[in-house]
Amino acid sequence: MYVLRRWWGRNGLRLGLALLALSTALLVRQTQGAFVLELYRVISAPFQSQGPTRAEILDNAQVQELQQRLIELESQNRSLQELLNYNAAQPQKGIAAPIIGRSADHWWQQVTLGRGKRDGVEVGSIVSGTGGLVGRVIQVTNNTSRVLLVSDPTSRIGVTISRSRFMGYMRGQSGNRAVMEFFEKVPDVKPGDVVSTSSFSQLFPAGLPVGRIESIDFSKSPAPEAIVELSAPISTLDWVLIAPNSKPAATETTPPLTPPEPTLP
Amino acid sequence: MNDLLLLSPSLRQVINGLVTAGSVLACLLILPTRLAGMELLGVGPNWLLIWVVAWSIKRSPWQGALAGITLGLLQDGLTSASPTHTLSLALVGILTALIQKQRYIQEDFISVALIVFGMAVIAETVTAFQFMFQDLRLPDRLSSRTLSEIWNYHQQIALCSAILSSLWAPALYYPLNRWWQRVNMAEQLQS
Numbered sequence: 196m197y198v199l200r201r202w203w204g205r206n207g208l209r210l211g212l213a214l215l216a217l218s219t220a221l222l223v224r225q226t227q228g229a230f231v232l233e234l235y236r237v238i239s240a241p242f243q244s245q246g247p248t249r250a251e252i253l254d255n256a257q258v259q260e261l262q263q264r265l266i267e268l269e270s271q272n273r274s275l276q277e278l279l280n281y282n283a284a285q286p287q288k289g290i291a292a293p294i295i296g297r298s299a300d301h302w303w304q305q306v307t308l309g310r311g312k313r314d315g316v317e318v319g320s321i322v323s324g325t326g327g328l329v330g331r332v333i334q335v336t337n338n339t340s341r342v343l344l345v346s347d348p349t350s351r352i353g354v355t356i357s358r359s360r361f362m363g364y365m366r367g368q369s370g371n372r373a374v375m376e377f378f379e380k381v382p383d384v385k386p387g388d389v390v391s392t393s394s395f396s397q398l399f400p401a402g403l404p405v406g407r408i409e410s411i412d413f414s415k416s417p418a419p420e421a422i423v424e425l426s427a428p429i430s431t432l433d434w435v436l437i438a439p440n441s442k443p444a445a446t447e448t449t450p451p452l453t454p455p456e457p458t459l460p
Numbered sequence: 461m462n463d464l465l466l467l468s469p470s471l472r473q474v475i476n477g478l479v480t481a482g483s484v485l486a487c488l489l490i491l492p493t494r495l496a497g498m499e500l501l502g503v504g505p506n507w508l509l510i511w512v513v514a515w516s517i518k519r520s521p522w523q524g525a526l527a528g529i530t531l532g533l534l535q536d537g538l539t540s541a542s543p544t545h546t547l548s549l550a551l552v553g554i555l556t557a558l559i560q561k562q563r564y565i566q567e568d569f570i571s572v573a574l575i576v577f578g579m580a581v582i583a584e585t586v587t588a589f590q591f592m593f594q595d596l597r598l599p600d601r602l603s604s605r606t607l608s609e610i611w612n613y614h615q616q617i618a619l620c621s622a623i624l625s626s627l628w629a630p631a632l633y634y635p636l637n638r639w640w641q642r643v644n645m646a647e648q649l650q651s
Contacts, residue, residue, distance in 0.1 A: 296492025299538040301617040
């Protein structure tokens, strides 16, 4: 008995630990290593990119469906215009350009692109990216060009509400917001409406998507104002598309945008 | 030290000029980048302002003003010339030179960072006033920035720019200051 107790005193702890290890190993084996895998997932979760969720997959499918319908409608529209002898410019091929630099000053919202005169970029060319209008080329060197973003306070664009065709002009507010001022006193507009360039714009061709209405302030005098959320995520864009501009005023140095007299609805 | 002493005075001056110009060029090149850790709300450090402070700290107000105007013109070229950046940077150069003359502040990293912080705020305020006067001179409803926009934006820019510039100031100040010290010492030893 004494011998057994002495042996237990010497090896009990060791035995206990060994048993614990064995049983744990057995448990892990029986559960197919679920605990280890779960722990691994928890630890590695912050370093992994999240896969598409169910909602995202559905969203993507919807986007694709809408894009396909859009292409279909665009081609229908084109053939109808051809039937009517409508003389519209065919969509021109753009130049893909990388964004190589941001503004060198905090007060200006500009980016520098890695394409210039040699690639056919001109002052006044339209720059767009994923999501919509990005800006306008204001300076060109041989291999770079500088773009004044639509989010710059000095870039003013004539815009229209796509749904109800109410006009206004838009001033950039640094970041991805802009303020739209309407020409009418009581415009038909609600949050979520799509904003695109209007035919009054002297610098941009009409019909380019710009953003969507975020909120509206009807109490503003003399005309209501709306906050526009720009649809192109300019701060995260890496590549943009430069398209030549057909507007004659665009090649001059930023003429002031003169809005038409406010008309009563 | 010795390698600089061995050179002829004219060659040393040429090298000094090249290093100084090279550092300005480096500042200009880094200005449009937004590396990780160099950006706060889309605002990066004002490298040219840091350079002007580093230059003016041991020089006369005139030299400071000259450097400010030169770099201001460079920045005008990189962004937009109206309003000009020369005014704010020249003021920064003059003020920095005046501060050091009175020897209130010991010369080390912390004080340099503090000076850069204050100067960044001053520079952005000057720019905001320039925008404001532009706005008052052309009281057009369509004119670019409204007063409230200018001053709201000024708060954001001034704070972000001041914090980032002061944090990055030693990275530029330390090597430049060492180089100029070595050149000065070599000149004194030779004369």
